[in-house]
Amino acid sequence: MNAQAVQHADHDHHDHGPAKGWMRWLTTTNHKDIGTLYLWFSLLMFFVGGTMALVIRAELFQPGLQLVQPEFFNQMTTMHALVMIFLAVMPAFVGLANWMIPLMIGAPDMALPRMNNWSFWILPFASTMLISTLFVDGGAPAGGWTMYPPLVLQTGAAFPMLIFSVHLLGISSIMGSINIIATIMNLRAPGMTYMKMPLFVWTWFITAYLLIATMPVLAGAVTMLLTDKYFGTSFFNAAGGGDPVMFQHIFWFFGHPEVYILILPAFGIVSQIIPTFARKPLFGYSSMVYATASIAFLSFIVWAHHMFTVGMPVAAEVFFMMATMLIAVPTGVKVFNWVSTMWKGAMTFETPMLFAIGFVVMFSIGGFSGLMLAIAPADFQYHDTYFVVAHFHYVLVPGAVFAIMASVYYWLPKWCGHMYDEKLGQIHFWLSAIFVNVLFFPQHFIGLAGMPRRIPDYAVQFADFNMISSIGAFGFGFSQLMFAYIVIKAVRGGKQATDQVWEGAQGLEWTLSSPPPYHSFSVQPHIK
Amino acid sequence: MKRKHIAGALVAALLSPLSAWADWGMNMPRGVTELSEEIYGLHMAAFWVCVVIGVVVFGAMFYSILKHRKSLGVKPATFHESTTVEIIWTVIPVIILVSLAIPAAQALVKMEDSSNSELTIQVTGHQWKWQYEYPEQGIKFMSVLGSKSREASALGSGIAPGSVEHYLLEVDNPVVVPVGKKVRFLFTSNDVIHSWWVPDLAVKKDAIPGFINDMWVKVEKPGTYRGQCTELCGKDHGFMPINVVAMDDAGFQAWVDEQKAAAAAAADDSNRVWTQDELMAKGETIYKSTCAACHQASGAGIPGAFPALTGSAITTGDLKGHVDIVLHGKAGTAMQAFSSQLSDADIAAVVTYERNALGNSVGDMAQPADIKAMR
Amino acid sequence: MASSSNDAPHYYVPHQTIWPFMMSVGLTGLVLGFIHYLNGDSGTFLMLAGAGLLIYTLFRWFGEVISESEGRQYGKWEDGSFRLGMSWFIFSEVMFFAAFFGALFYARTLSVPWLGGAGEEAETHNLLWNTYQAIWPTNGPADVGGEFEAMPAWGLPAINTLLLLSSGATVTWAHHALKANNRQHLIYGLAATVGLGFLFVILQAVEYSHAYHEMNLTLHSGIYGSTFYMLTGFHGMHVTLGAIILTVVLFRAIKGHFTPQNHFAFEAAAWYWHFVDVVWLGLFIFVYWL
C-alpha cells in the first residue's frame, strides 16, 4: 500500500460537528463516535464477564463447595461465556471496524450511518436484559452458553429474557455487518481495489459475511426453543418426532463459524501490526486473503466436531473429523506468513508488537489443541473436559483478546492523539502473558486427567492444578486493571502523537492527523 | 547447527516432565481396553506432531526475533512472496494431517461396531443419578453419589474433601461387568441430556432423552473404574459419578445372584402392611438420596427453582394429590415421574415421610397397596 | 501518489438523529412486555407502549429518509449503499428461513426415520418406541397433540400459490410502468400487488382456522404441526410485512414520489416481495406437496 492521501482541509458541506453534551452519544451518526461507544462498552463488559470468571475460579480454588451453590455456579459459567463472547469480544471487533475501516479504505464514513447508530444502541438494552436475569426468579440461565435443550427449557423466568436478548444481539450484529459489507463494497476510495485493501479490512469483510450467514440461524434455533417451551411445539422432543440433537446441529452451524468470527478480525489486526514493526511488507498478501476465505468456507462444514459424542453415524464422524483437520492448513499458512514477515525484518518491540507476537505463539498453542480435539476417537476422551476449556481459552484470551489489546495500543495514539505510556504497556504485556499461561496451561492437564467442565466441585486429585489456575486467573484479571488505567491515562493526555505514529506504519489511516478530523475523507483520496 | 541444539534442548525439556506427569496422572490415562490404548496412541501421536511443528515454527520465529531486530542495525529485507514456499507449506501439513486421519478413522470404525456383544447393559440418565438395567439378567437399580461425598461437598460442611475416599467419584451401587467379555452399553435419558464417561474405558457417550445410543467395551483387567457425567445436566451435574467394577466370571455371576435375591426381597416389601415408624425410617433414607438434591434436606427447597415441601399445599393436602405428583411428576419441570424408579414401598415411605417430617405433621400415612392402586 | 480533487462526488452523511435510539427503546418495551406475558404476568401495557413507540419512530425515521430522498440528497453513490444493504438483509432473511427448513429436513430425513428404527438406531425403536411407524406426516411416537389430518397441497395452498405468483407479476408490471413513467399503471400494478398480498394473508388465516377447528392440526401436533406452523407462520409474517411496505410505496406513488431513474424504495420493496414469493414456492413444495 504505497498510497498517501493529501487530505487536510476538511471539506465539510454539512457543517455538523459533534453535538454538545451527552446527546452527542445518543444521536451520533459518526463512525468514530460509534466506534468509541462500542469500544468502551466492550471494555466494561470485559470486566463484567471477567468478574464472573473470577467467581468461577474462586469457587474452583479448592475442592468442596467454598463460596456459591452449584446452580449459581452454573449461572456464572453460562453468563460469563455469553457476556464475553457477545458483549465483550464481538462489540470490540465491531468498534474497531467502525473506527478503522473507513479510515483504511478512504471512506467518508460508514455506508449507512443511521443504522450504524442503531446497531450500537441495541446493545445496551440487550445486555441489560441479559445481565438482569441474575436478579429474576430462578436466577440467570444456567444451561451453558450452548443452551442445549431439554436442560435450557428448565430455566425459570430468565428464559424468555435469554431468548430475546439473543434475538436483539443478533439484530445488532446483522445490521452492523451489513453496514460493514456495504461500506467495503461501495465506499472504497478510487483505486483501492479489493486486492489492495489492508488485511484488517479483508478479514472483516469475510467476518461480516459469516455473521450475516449465521446469526439468523442462531435466531431460528432459539425461536424454536421458545416455541417448544411456551407454544407446545416438538422440535427438540423425541415424543413428538423431534430430536434434542437437532438443536445442537443448528446451534453449531452457527456456533462454529462464530468462533471464527471471534478470530478472523484478530488475524487481520496481527497482519497489520507485524509488518509495521518488522518494517517489511506482509509476506504472502494474496495467500493471506485466500487462506481467510478458505477458513470461512470450511467453517460451515465442520460444525459437528462439537458433537462427536452424540452418536452420529460413523460416516458423518469421519467426514467432520477430516474437514475439521483441514482447517489447520489455511491457518498454518497464516502463521507461516507472519513468521516470514518477521524474517529478516528490522524489528522493534513496542507493546502492540509484543501482543501480536504473544498472539501468534499462544493462538497456535490453542490451534494445536484444537487439532487434537478434531481427532474424533481422541475427542471421546477430551470432550467436555478442561482440555476443551484450555483449548478455547487459548484461542480466545491470548488469541482474540490479546489481538484486541494489541490493536488498542496500535491505534490509540491515532484515535486520541496521545501516546500511551510505553513502559506501563510493556509491563501490562508481560504480566498478562505470564499469568494467562499460569491460568490456562494447567487446565490441559486437569482435562486430560479427567476433570469434566462445568462442575463447581471436583475430585481431590485435581486440586493442585486448579489452585495454580485460580492464582493465574486473579493475576491475569488484576493485570487488566492496568490496561484500563493505561487507556484512560492516554485518552486524558500524554505526549502528542505524530500522524504516522509508528515508523514502519503504512496505509491511509496514518496519513490523517492524530486524532483525525471528525469527518475524514469527505473528499476521497485517489490510490494509485 | 545452533538451531538444532535449541530445538533438541526444547524437546528434551518438554519430554522429561511429560513422563513424570504420566505418573502423576496428568496425562490421558492409557486405560484398560484395547481401544483405550489405541486412543492414547492417537492422542500422543497428535501431541508430538504439534510439539514438533511448534518447535520448528517458533524456533524460526524466536531466532528471527533475536537476530533480526532494529537495535542490531539490521536493514529490513523487502521480499514479500514466494510461490514455492507457499506450496511447500501447504502440502506438508496436508500430508501430516492425512497420516493422522487415517488411523483415527480406522479406530472410529472399530469403536462404533458393537455387534456380537455378550452382555447388554442399559444405562438411563436421570437428574442426577444413573439407572442400570441388565435386561437379560432381569436386574435394575439406581446409582447415586455416595453419601460421604455429598455431605462433605455441601457449602460450609466443614468436612475436608481430602478426608473422603474417592471424593465425588464414589457411588452407592456400582455397575458390574465381567472381564474379557464384549459388553454393550445402551444409553438413554429420562429428562435432560447426560453423558456417560469412564476415562479408563475410553467410553463417552451422550444419553439423550427419546433416543438410544450404544457403545461397547471389553475390559481387560479387574478393578474399579471411576468416571463422571460429562454433559451439563443442571444443578448437580458435578455430582453424578459412575463406578464400573470389572470382575471375573465367577464374581460377576455371584453378584448377579445377589442382586436377584435383593430384588425379590424388595418385591415382598411392597406386598405387606407397614407401620408408621418403618415408613418414616425408610422414607428418610429415600428422601435424602432421591429428593433432597432438589427439595433440600430440610424441605425448604430453593426459591424460584424447587418448591418447598415444608407446608406446601400438596404435601399437607390430599394424600392422593401428593402420591400423584411423586408417581407421575409434572411435565415440563424438573419434577420427574418416579413411578419407574421407586417401588411401591419406597413411594409409600417417602410420601409418609414428607407429610410427617420436614416441619409437616399431617399425621396420615400411605401403604404400598395404596400406591399400587394409583399406578 | 494519491491526489484529491474537488469535483469528486460527495457522500451524504446524515445529521445526528434520535430515532435509532428510540427504536431500541420501543423494541425493548415491546419485547419486555412479551416476556412478562410469557412469564404469566400482564405485559399488555408495556407491549402496546413499545409497539406504539416503535411504529411512531419508524414513521419519523422513514419520513426523514423519504424527505431526504425527495430532496435529492441521494445520488448513485448512496443508492449503491442502499442496494447492498437491502440485498444483504434479504440474504440474512434467507438464512433465517434456512434454519427452519433445516429443521424440517432434519426431522423428515433423520429424526423421524430414526425413531422408526432406521439406520443405526434400531434400538431406539425396539426399546423406546416399539409400536411407532415412521410415516410423514407424523406427530411423533407419543402421538403428541392427538390424531390430526395433514394439510393437503391442492386446496387453499395451491390458490395461495397462484395469488403470490400473480402478485410477483403485478409488481413487475408496476415496475415497468414506473420506468416508462406511466404513473397510472404504476399505481394499478402496486394496488393489485398489495391486494393480492393481503388476500393471501386472509386465506392463510382461513386455512389456519380450518386446520385448528376441523383437522386438529395445531402447533401441538408433534413435529409436523411444529414445522408446518413455524414455516408457514413465519412466512405469513413476512408476507404481511412485505404487503405493508408495498402499501407505503403505493401511497408514495400516489403522492407522486419516485422518478423513472430513481426509485430505490420501490425496488427494495419489490425485491423483498420476490424473496417472499420464492420462499413460498419452497414451502409449497416441501411443506405441503411432497
Ligand code: HEA
Ligand atoms: C477463537 C475461537 C476458536 C478458534 C480459532 C478455534 C479453532 C479450532 N478449533 Fe476450537 N473451539 C472454540 C473456539 C475456537 N476454536 C470454542 C469456544 C470451543 C468450545 C465450545 C463449547 O463447547 O463451549 C471449541 C471447541 C472445539 C472442538 C470441540 C471439542 C469438544 O467439545 O469436544 C473442536 C474439535 O474438533 C475444536 C477444533 C478446533 C480446530 C481444529 C481449530 C483450528 O481452527 C485451529 C487451527 C490452528 C492451528 C492448527 C495452529 C496453527 C497451525 C500451524 C502452525 C500449521 C501446522 C499445523 C499442523 C499441520 C498441525 N474446537
Ligand code: HEA
Ligand atoms: C471471549 C471469550 C472468553 C474470555 C475472554 C474468557 C475469559 C476467561 N475465562 Fe472463560 N469461557 C468462555 C469464554 C471466554 N472466557 C466460554 C465460551 C466458556 C464456556 C462456557 C460454558 O461452558 O457454557 C468459558 C468457561 C470458562 C471456565 C469453565 C467454567 C466451567 O466449565 O464451569 C473457566 C474456568 O476457569 C473460565 C475462566 C476464564 C477466565 C479466568 C478468564 C479471564 O481471561 C478473564 C480475565 C478478565 C478479568 C478477570 C476481568 C478483570 C476484572 C477484575 C480485575 C475485577 C475488577 C472488578 C470490577 C472493576 C467490577 N471460563
Ligand code: CUA
Ligand atoms: Cu448428568 Cu451431567
Ligand SMILES: [Cu+2]
Ligand atoms: Cu468448532
